[in-house]
Amino acid sequence: MRLFAIETSCDETAVCFLDAVEKDGGDHKIEVLSHILISQAEKHAEYGGVFPTLAKREHAKNLVPITLKALEEVGVEKVGDRVMDKNDEEKIGKILEREEELKESFIEEIAKCGVPDVDAIAVCVGPGLEPTLWVGINFAEALSVLWDKPIIPVNHMEGHIVSSFFDNNTLKKFPMPLLSLLISGGHTELVLSEKQNDYRKIGSTRDDAVGESFDKVARLLGLSYPGGPEVARLASLSRTRAKKIDVRFPRPMIKDDGFDFSFSGLKTAVRYFVEGKNLTDAEKEDVACEFEDAVTEVLVTKTKMAILKHRPSALAVGGGVAANKNIKEAMTKMVAELDFPVSLHIPKPKDATDNAIMIGLSGYLNSMQKDYGMAVYEIRADSSLSYLKN
Numbered sequence: 001m002r003l004f005a006i007e008t009s010c011d012e013t014a015v016c017f018l019d020a021v022e023k024d025g026g027d028h029k030i031e032v033l034s035h036i037l038i039s040q041a042e043k044h045a046e047y048g049g050v051f052p053t054l055a056k057r058e059h060a061k062n063l064v065p066i067t068l069k070a071l072e073e074v075g076v077e078k079v080g081d082r083v084m085d086k087n088d089e090e091k092i093g094k095i096l097e098r099e100e101e102l103k104e105s106f107i108e109e110i111a112k113c114g115v116p117d118v119d120a121i122a123v124c125v126g127p128g129l130e131p132t133l134w135v136g137i138n139f140a141e142a143l144s145v146l147w148d149k150p151i152i153p154v155n156h157m158e159g160h161i162v163s164s165f166f167d168n169n170t171l172k173k174f175p176m177p178l179l180s181l182l183i184s185g186g187h188t189e190l191v192l193s194e195k196q197n198d199y200r201k202i203g204s205t206r207d208d209a210v211g212e213s214f215d216k217v218a219r220l221l222g223l224s225y226p227g228g229p230e231v232a233r234l235a236s237l238s239r240t241r242a243k244k245i246d247v248r249f250p251r252p253m254i255k256d257d258g259f260d261f262s263f264s265g266l267k268t269a270v271r272y273f274v275e276g277k278n279l280t281d282a283e284k285e286d287v288a289c290e291f292e293d294a295v296t297e298v299l300v301t302k303t304k305m306a307i308l309k310h311r312p313s314a315l316a317v318g319g320g321v322a323a324n325k326n327i328k329e330a331m332t333k334m335v336a337e338l339d340f341p342v343s344l345h346i347p348k349p350k351d352a353t354d355n356a357i358m359i360g361l362s363g364y365l366n367s368m369q370k371d372y373g374m375a376v377y378e379i380r381a382d383s384s385l386s387y388l389k390n
C-alpha cells in the first residue's frame with residue numbers, strides 16, 4: 001500500500017510518501033519514499049511555547065511547498081497545461097474557502113502536478129491544536145478530491161505508539177499485551193493494549209504534560225523553546241562533574257497508588273529555587289540535572305508499578321520526550337532488572353518528535369483493520385481526541 005501522510009497537530013508541518021507491505025510473521029516492510037518536515041520552533045521561540053494562530057498560518061504557508069517537494073521526490077512533475085475538472089475546482093474552492101492563500105497556491109501549484117500513485121491520504125485529526133488540525137484536514141480533503149483517493153483519519157497519540165515499533169525500514173508487529181508510556185508536549189499517559197487497536201488509558205497527568213514542564217523549566221533557566229533538548233543538554237554537562245549546588249526537587253505523586261502524574265508542582269519548585277538568584281552556568285546545569293532526575297524517577301517508578309500490576313510483554317515509550325537519553329537509559333535499566341521479560345521499544349530521537357511518517361504508519365495499520373474509504377464529511381478535527389477505536 002502506498003500512502004501520502006500529513007501532520008499539522010502542533011508546530012511541525014510534515015508530509016510523506018511511504019510504501020508498506022506485510023511480511024510473513026506479521027512485521028511490515030516500510031519504504032519511506034519522501035519525508036519533508038518544517039519545524040516552526042524558532043518562530044514560536046519568542047512566545048516561549050506554541051502560539052496557535054501563528055502555527056495555523058505557518059502550516060497554511062508550508063503545506064504546498066513541502067508537498068511539491070515530496071511530489072518531486074517521488075517523480076511526479078508539474079504538467080503545465082493540466083486543467084482541473086470544473087466540479088473539482090468548485091469543491092476544492094469550498095473546502096479551502098477559509099484558507100485563501102492556501103487555496104490559491106493549491107490551485108496554482110498542486111493542481112498543476114500529475115496525480116501520484118497512492119492508495120490513500122492519511123491525516124492527523126487529533127489530539128492537537130484544533131485550528132492547526134483543520135488546516136491539515138482541509139488540505140487532505142482538497143487532495144482527496146483532486147487525486148480521487150480516500151482519507152484515513154489518524155490519532156496523533158496512536159502515531160507516537162506506532163513510531164516506537166519502527167526502525168530500519170521495518171514496522172514490527174506489536175507484542176501484546178502492550179503498555180505504552182506517551183510523553184510529549186501535550187500529553188503524559190500510560191495506555192494499556194490487550195490486543196491490536198485496543199487502547200485503555202490507565203493514567204495521565206492532572207496538570208502539565210512532561211514536555212510542557214521541560215519547556216517551562218527551560219524558560220526559567222533562560223533557555224530557548226523547545227526546552228526539552230536544551231534542559232537535557234545542560235543536565236548532561238552537570239553529570240560529567242562534581243555538583244556545584246545542593247538542590248533537591250520533589251518527585252510528585254511518586255508514592256501514590258494510582259498511575260496519574262502531576263508536574264506543575266515540580267515546575268513551581270524549580271521556579272522558587274531559581275527566582276531572585278543569579279545562577280552561574282554550572283548552577284543552572286545542576287538545576288536542569290536535578291529536574292531531569294526528578295522527572296525520570298517519577299516516570300520510571302510509575303511505569304514500573306504499571307508493569308508489575310498489568311504484566312505486559314512489551315513497553316513502548318513514545319512522544320517527543322522519549323528522545324531524552326536519561327529517560328531512555330533509566331527505562332532500559334528498570335526493564336532489565338524485572339524478574340520477567342518485557343521488551344522495550346523506544347523510537348530513535350528523530351522519530352520520537354512529531355513527524356509525518358508516524359501518521360503514515362498509523363494510517364496504514366488503520367487501513368488494515370477496517371474499510372478505510374471513509375466519506376470525507378466524517379473527518380473532523382478533535383483537539384482532545386482520545387482513541388479512535390476503543
Ligand code: KG4
Nearest residue numbers: 184185186211226228320321323324353354
Ligand atoms: O511529540 P512532540 O514532538 O510534540 C507534541 O505532540 O507535543 O513533543 C514535543 C515535546 C516538547 O515539549 C519538547 O521540549 C520535548 O518534546 N522534547 C524533549 C526532548 N526532545 C523533545 N524533552 C526532553 N528531552 C528531550 N531530548
Ligand code: ZN
Nearest residue numbers: 184319320354
Ligand atoms: Zn506529538
